[in-house]
Amino acid sequence: MTQTSLSFLKGHGTENDFVIVPDPDNAVELPATAVAKLCDRRAGLGADGVLHVVRSAAHPEAADMADEAEWFMDYRNSDGSIAEMCGNGVRVFARYLQYAGHVEPGDLAVATRGGVKRVHLDKSGDVTVSMGRAVLPEEQVTVSVGERAWPARNVNMGNPHAVAFVDSLDHAGKLLDPPPFSPAEVYPTGVNVEFVVDRGPRHVAMRVHERGSGETRSCGTGACAVAVAAIRRDGADPAVTGEPVTYTVDLPGGTLTITEHPDGQIDMTGPAVIVAAGEFDAAWLTETAFG
Numbered sequence: 051m052t053q054t055s056l057s058f059l060k061g062h063g064t065e066n067d068f069v070i071v072p073d074p075d076n077a078v079e080l081p082a083t084a085v086a087k088l089c090d091r092r093a094g095l096g097a098d099g100v101l102h103v104v105r106s107a108a109h110p111e112a113a114d115m116a117d118e119a120e121w122f123m124d125y126r127n128s129d130g131s132i133a134e135m136c137g138n139g140v141r142v143f144a145r146y147l148q149y150a151g152h153v154e155p156g157d158l159a160v161a162t163r164g165g166v167k168r169v170h171l172d173k174s175g176d177v178t179v180s181m182g183r184a185v186l187p188e189e190q191v192t193v194s195v196g197e198r199a200w201p202a203r204n205v206n207m208g209n210p211h212a213v214a215f216v217d218s219l220d221h222a223g224k225l226l227d228p229p230p231f232s233p234a235e236v237y238p239t240g241v242n243v244e245f246v247v248d249r250g251p252r253h254v255a256m257r258v259h260e261r262g263s264g265e266t267r268s269c270g271t272g273a274c275a276v277a278v279a280a281i282r283r284d285g286a287d288p289a290v291t292g293e294p295v296t297y298t299v300d301l302p303g304g305t306l307t308i309t310e311h312p313d314g315q316i317d318m319t320g321p322a323v324i325v326a327a328g329e330f331d332a333a334w335l336t337e338t339a340f341g
Contacts, residue, residue, distance in 0.1 A: 164209065
């Protein structure tokens, strides 16, 4: 890392916030310690995660997707760990590409570790992401907080989720630490845990503990997992009815609209905002990450 400074931007999607590091040629080294420092809300820039913006052809994990998607979202959790996908992150990633002049409003493709995601940038400001199909493993799961425990629906949206329907969102507690779950072997690398209450017909609210980040203001893949679990619970599976189903999902940071289609494809629509751009001292990052 020879630069004296490195460019960054800050963005959020329903208050799930990210440090954006533009790096088309994949020249910036971002070890876990560096990512954690960037995301530190007191000693760094502060964020729920880092969106490392790389051309797919320049990244070994995305080169085979380069023909389909020019840009790769190399996503990192705030603790520096690597994640397969981040739904809010994809929306903010796409908004950045528009902000930087790489794409125009309309349709584009974004490569992620969870596969290529189709995105539509609406001129009104909302971004819709085609999140793919949910996988519903058969394993029975239980999550707990203190002395309370609930059955949870196992939903995979390219990353793992455990969705528990509760009587009150206060029952989720402070969510500072990962809620215990069992059996442990169902999620060998950890899990995102969603606690959900009903707000009205096809309208739910949730809180989430994101694996590697703690409680966040919003989680796009989590909102999709919650909608899928609610649709199954309510007996409205689009594959059975032949009709798309839309749920409104309220999160602490805002509202997302989730639609599941009869072919299983899931669309997520919500805002994405770029709020700042600047530079950070590369020496600081090098010293804190490698020192």
